[in-house]
Each structure stands twice: as C-alpha cells, then as structure tokens.
Amino acid sequence: MNKAELIEAVAFKTLTTKKQANAILDAILGTIVDAVADGEKVTLVGFGSFEKRDRSAREGRNPKTGETMKIPATVVPTFSAGKEFRKAVKQ
Numbered sequence: 001m002n003k004a005e006l007i008e009a010v011a012f013k014t015l016t017t018k019k020q021a022n023a024i025l026d027a028i029l030g031t032i033v034d035a036v037a038d039g040e041k042v043t044l045v046g047f048g049s050f051e052k053r054d055r056s057a058r059e060g061r062n063p064k065t066g067e068t069m070k071i072p073a074t075v076v077p078t079f080s081a082g083k084e085f086r087k088a089v090k091q
Contacts (some may be wrong), residue, residue: 036077046084053078 001009011021032050035042041051057073072086081089 044080044082048082048085051078051080052076064090 007018007021007025010016010025011018014021014024016024032042036050037054039052041049043049053076055074055076058071059068060071061068
C-alpha cells in the first residue's frame with residue numbers, strides 16, 4: 001500500500017474527501033516527525049512507539065572489497081510495534 005492508497009482507504013473509512021484525508025494524514029505524520037526530531041517519544045497505544053535513538057560509532061566492512069571501515073555515530077528514528085499490532089500481524 002502506498003500513500004495514495006492509504007489516503008483513499010482513510011477517506012473511505014472516515015467518510016471524508018481524499019483531499020481532507022490527505023491533509024489529516026500529512027498533519028499526523030508531520031506532528032510525529034516534529035516530536036521525534038525534538039527528542040520526544042510518541043506512543044500510540046496498541047499501535048506502537050516512535051522515538052529518536054543514538055547509534056554509536058562502529059566498525060563495518062565494505063561488501064565489495066572486504067576492507068574494514070569506520071561507521072560514524074548517528075541519530076536515527078526507531079519504531080517499536082505495540083502488543084496489539086504485533087498480535088494482528090502474527091495471526
């Protein structure tokens with residue numbers, strides 16, 4: 001499912017137009033991105049949690065040459081699926 005299909009499904013389920021559903025989806029995703037970028041954890045009970053994590057520097061390998069290389073520390077967004085989400089996917 002891509003974004004256009006998601007918007008269509010949301011519009012159908014909420015009895016709104018695709019334009020309204022798109023605006024709602026963009027607002028939700030933008031709010032989550034802004035909160036996580038500010039270091040906040042966003043928890044949607046039953047769905048999951050979004051948060052920002054520090055990934056420490058490590059040593060890796062170039063798959064073409066096999067040469068070792070330093071991978072610098074970075075900050076990444078993470079998602080942890082909630083219990084109900086995991087249960088639904090498992091079935």
